[in-house]
Amino acid sequence: xxxxxxxxxxxxxxxxxxxxxxxxxxxxxxxxxxxxxxxxxxxxxxxxxxxxxxxxxxxxxxxxxxxxxxxxxxxxxxxxxxxxxxxxxxxxxxxxxxxxxxxxxxxxxxxxxxxxxxxxxxxxxxxxxxxxxxxxxxxxxxxxxxxxxxxxxxxx
Amino acid sequence: xxxxxxxxxxxxxxxxxxxxxxxxxxxxxxxxxxxxxxxxxxxxxxxxxxxxxxxxxxxxxxxxxxxxxxxxxxxxxxxxxxxxxxxxxxxxxxxxxxxxxxxxxxxxxxxxxxxxxxxxxxxxxxxxxxxxxxxxxxxxxxxxxxxxxxxxxxxxxxxxxxxxxxxxxxxxxxxxxxxxx
Numbered sequence: 001x002x003x004x005x006x007x008x009x010x011x012x013x014x015x016x017x018x019x020x021x022x023x024x025x026x027x028x029x030x031x032x033x034x035x036x037x038x039x040x041x042x043x044x045x046x047x048x049x050x051x052x053x054x055x056x057x058x059x060x061x062x063x064x065x066x067x068x069x070x071x072x073x074x075x076x077x078x079x080x081x082x083x084x085x086x087x088x089x090x091x092x093x094x095x096x097x098x099x100x101x102x103x104x105x106x107x108x109x110x111x112x113x114x115x116x117x118x119x120x121x122x123x124x125x126x127x128x129x130x131x132x133x134x135x136x137x138x139x140x141x142x143x144x145x146x147x148x149x150x151x152x153x154x155x156x
Numbered sequence: 157x158x159x160x161x162x163x164x165x166x167x168x169x170x171x172x173x174x175x176x177x178x179x180x181x182x183x184x185x186x187x188x189x190x191x192x193x194x195x196x197x198x199x200x201x202x203x204x205x206x207x208x209x210x211x212x213x214x215x216x217x218x219x220x221x222x223x224x225x226x227x228x229x230x231x232x233x234x235x236x237x238x239x240x241x242x243x244x245x246x247x248x249x250x251x252x253x254x255x256x257x258x259x260x261x262x263x264x265x266x267x268x269x270x271x272x273x274x275x276x277x278x279x280x281x282x283x284x285x286x287x288x289x290x291x292x293x294x295x296x297x298x299x300x301x302x303x304x305x306x307x308x309x310x311x312x313x314x315x316x317x318x319x320x321x322x323x324x325x326x327x328x329x330x331x332x333x334x335x336x337x
Contacts, residue, residue: 112194
């Protein structure tokens with residue numbers, strides 16, 4: 001009975017958002033140069049996974065704040081892993097240039113139906129997940145202040 | 157002769173015929189960014205007459221393409237927005253007209269729908285034009301108030317044929333869309 005549960009549960013978890021304390025799902029998607037970036041390559045860093053799109057107003061407005069945070073903590077072991085669900089790569093590239101995004105940035109076209117958005121059960125953007133050096137989720141949709149607090153205590 | 161040509165024209169174009177709704181723009185209002193939620197995209201895409209829904213960030217609105225050969229139902233569109241937890245702030249639909257005479261504060265049947273034009277000048281519509289829906293809950297409350305003040309007919313309040321309209325031969329309770337250009 002227990003063994004059946006063990007087999008069944010993971011199948012359900014595929015379409016659930018990883019909860020705090022759970023391991024983040026692997027993300028392997030192309031960056032602006034078409035090179036595939038793996039979220040797991042960031043292990044050892046604290047990573048903010050940021051789901052967004054160029055047409056999302058609130059996402060765009062938060063980019064300058066993320067940029068500030070990134071410049072301040074990138075050398076101390078902080079990375080941002082932006083995941084765009086833009087349908088048009090050109091719009092995505094323009095937004096990256098305009099918002100001067102220098103952190104890791106990948107895309108999966110398809111909007112809300114993009115497999116990565118479905119797997120992470122993204123219902124709205126921006127949606128973000130802060131993960132620790134082992135890839136465990138420590139906060140969902142944290143504010144800039146919360147991120148900074150986690151970084152201060154987590155990056156030593 | 158002129159008369160015959162006129163009759164022929166009518167026969168060819170169909171009485172004040174209106175073609176397809178082609179595209180539309182929709183602004184949804186709510187506490188959060190409507191475009192940034194999956195819910196509204198889903199409820200809109202579930203409508204059988206909608207082909208695609210795209211976000212237009214510059215004007216914070218949705219651009220909707222309708223499927224050809226389907227009947228567009230503005231009330232269903234409004235319900236879809238409301239089911240997702242938002243309200244319609246603006247709905248503009250573009251359609252092609254063929255010799256349709258519209259007059260201010262008067263009713264006209266086009267296709268399967270009856271419209272009541274408000275705040276327009278008398279004109280003959282030809283080609284692709286965009287109409288804006290101004291019925292209650294299709295615009296912000298103050299906008300509705302503004303347009304409701306442009307007519308003395310009570311149908312503007314209910315969106316249905318009242319005594320004002322049945323006089324003209326419109327069946328009672330017929331849905332009447334209040335629009336402007």
